[in-house]
Amino acid sequence: MTTPWGALALTRFPEDPRDRLRAWDASDEYLLRHLAAEEVPLSGTVVVVGDRWGALVTALAEHRPVQITDSYLAQEATRANLARAGAEPGAVRLLTTQDPPPERIDVLLVRVPKSLALLEDQLLRLAPAVHTGTVVVGTGMVKEIHTSTLKLFERILGPTRTSLAEKKARLIFCTPDPALERPASPWPYVYTLPDGIGPASGRTVVNHAGVFCADRLDIGTRFFLRHLPGGRGGRVVDLGCGNGVVGTAVALADPSAEVLFVDESFQAVASAEATYQANGVPGQAEFRVGDGLAGVPSGSVDLVLNNPPFHAHQATTDATAWRMFTGARRALRPGGELWVIGNRHLGYHVKLRKVFGNSRLVASDPKFVVLKAVKR
Ligand SMILES: C[S@@+](CC[C@H](N)C(=O)[O-])C[C@H]1O[C@@H](n2cnc3c(N)ncnc32)[C@H](O)[C@@H]1O
Numbered sequence: 001m002t003t004p005w006g007a008l009a010l011t012r013f014p015e016d017p018r019d020r021l022r023a024w025d026a027s028d029e030y031l032l033r034h035l036a037a038e039e040v041p042l043s044g045t046v047v048v049v050g051d052r053w054g055a056l057v058t059a060l061a062e063h064r065p066v067q068i069t070d071s072y073l074a075q076e077a078t079r080a081n082l083a084r085a086g087a088e089p090g091a092v093r094l095l096t097t098q099d100p101p102p103e104r105i106d107v108l109l110v111r112v113p114k115s116l117a118l119l120e121d122q123l124l125r126l127a128p129a130v131h132t133g134t135v136v137v138g139t140g141m142v143k144e145i146h147t148s149t150l151k152l153f154e155r156i157l158g159p160t161r162t163s164l165a166e167k168k169a170r171l172i173f174c175t176p177d178p179a180l181e182r183p184a185s186p187w188p189y190v191y192t193l194p195d196g197i198g199p200a201s202g203r204t205v206v207n208h209a210g211v212f213c214a215d216r217l218d219i220g221t222r223f224f225l226r227h228l229p230g231g232r233g234g235r236v237v238d239l240g241c242g243n244g245v246v247g248t249a250v251a252l253a254d255p256s257a258e259v260l261f262v263d264e265s266f267q268a269v270a271s272a273e274a275t276y277q278a279n280g281v282p283g284q285a286e287f288r289v290g291d292g293l294a295g296v297p298s299g300s301v302d303l304v305l306n307n308p309p310f311h312a313h314q315a316t317t318d319a320t321a322w323r324m325f326t327g328a329r330r331a332l333r334p335g336g337e338l339w340v341i342g343n344r345h346l347g348y349h350v351k352l353r354k355v356f357g358n359s360r361l362v363a364s365d366p367k368f369v370v371l372k373a374v375k376r
Contacts, residue, residue, distance in 0.1 A: 244272025
């Protein structure tokens with residue numbers, strides 16, 4: 001990426017030489033061009049929210065910014081990109097959406113996230129640190145910036161306008177008004193599960209902003225909950241746990257199961273822990289932010305439960321499902337099982353057969369299938 005601060009070699013995480021997707025986009029370039037052209041003073045505390053793969057903080061490293069992200073993958077990509085760019089260790093403070101934000105923010109740069117709820121939550125968390133002199137600039141692709149996006153800036157921070165579009169990207173300029181009466185945060189959102197879905201029926205689910213299906217039970221997850229393997233004990237992984245409803249259901253059904261909840265989203269893992277705690281589940285659990293099953297010892301797991309991500313960019317999504325399935329095969333003990341829920345049309349049975357050499361249909365309805373693969 002060519003920036004006013006020099007040319008940078010940037011990668012996504014995990015790094016894959018076959019990956020043709022870039023680790024930055026026109027909205028990153030537009031924001032950096034604007035900061036340089038307008039000579040925006042990058043002094044005091046510079047905070048960058050939602051930087052996708054660390055392109056923004058890597059370019060701005062000499063200004064010692066603070067990065068706030070919900071994504072473990074984004075954080076790892078940032079570490080690698082900073083190291084490759086020769087940034088001084090510690091030049092960029094890496095915070096997650098779950099960490100307390102800086103107390104005072106002088107420049108706030110926002111790469112608009114895909115989730116409006118996450119943007120709302122983040123702006124509400126950061127607003128008390130913003131003052132009349134804070135420079136606030138948002139950026140995103142035109143298709144990601146809606147009237148509702150601008151209204152959030154307007155309602156939480158102050159008067160907001162947008163730039164002209166350049167290369168299908170747009171900037172958001174906001175003049176902070178600390179006297180604004182801000183609404184209380186609606187997050188985390190707590191709801192009760194319906195009846196008829198097995199051990200988790202009528203239980204509580206806690207959702208931090210931005211997690212998958214935060215305001216209601218996903219219909220695929222609902223189908224999965226009705227067909228989970230029952231009471232086998234052992235080491236179980238809720239892979240891509242989101243709000244933790246699947247792993248919590250397993251723990252409720254079988255207190256002798258040790259459940260590991262894993263997600264690459266800090267908001268998701270915090271939600272899973274809160275869901276588990278809210279239900280006073282007996283038994284043992286571990287909560288981990290990470291990339292799939294990386295770090296889980298080979299042959300140590302009895303059962304992996306997985307509802308793979310499917311909303312992201314198609315190529316990314318496919319790669320993630322592959323990684324999750326191959327990771328599960330490695331982590332499972334011989335005889336251990338991976339159970340997957342997916343839309344019929346995603347064809348997960350083909351992938352499972354490639355990775356495990358077998359795949360069996362456990363349940364199906366017109367839309368979804370639950371599949372099982374056994375490590376041989
Ligand atoms: C379709 S959602 C399923 C959430 C939950 N299990 C459910 O069924 O409601 C997929 C989850 O996978 C997570 N995810 C995506 N990529 C991941 C990765 N590389 N490692 C771990 N989790 C990941 C997403 O953050 C998301 O929470």
